[in-house]
Amino acid sequence: MVTKNLEHAFSIEFKNRRPVKYIFVSDEAHERVLFEGSLGKLLGMSLVEGDVIELTGVNGVLRISLTREQIEETIKSGVEPRRRGGAP
DSSP states (O other), X not given: OOOTTOOOOEEEEESSSTTXXXXXXXXXXXXXXXXXXXXXXXXXXXXXXXXXXXXXESSEEEEEOOOHHHHHHHHHTTOOOOOGGGOO
C-alpha cells in the first residue's frame, strides 16, 4: 500500500542549457517554481538503489525517489492521466 504523506525528492540534470525551455521562480505570495525542459529521446529507464527511478534521455537525466511498488500501486488504482494544471 502506498503511503500518501511520503516526501519524494527529485533531480534533473542536463548536459547543457539548450534543452531547458523555462525556469520561473515567483516573487509573489504563492512562491511558485516551474522548471521545464526536454530530456529528448528516451534512452533508458532504471531503478537505482531500490527507490530512485532514473529516466535517461539524450539531453540529460531525471531522477525521482519512487519505489517500484509505489508505481505499480498507482497503475493498479486506475489513476487517469491529467493535463498540466490538473485539468482533465
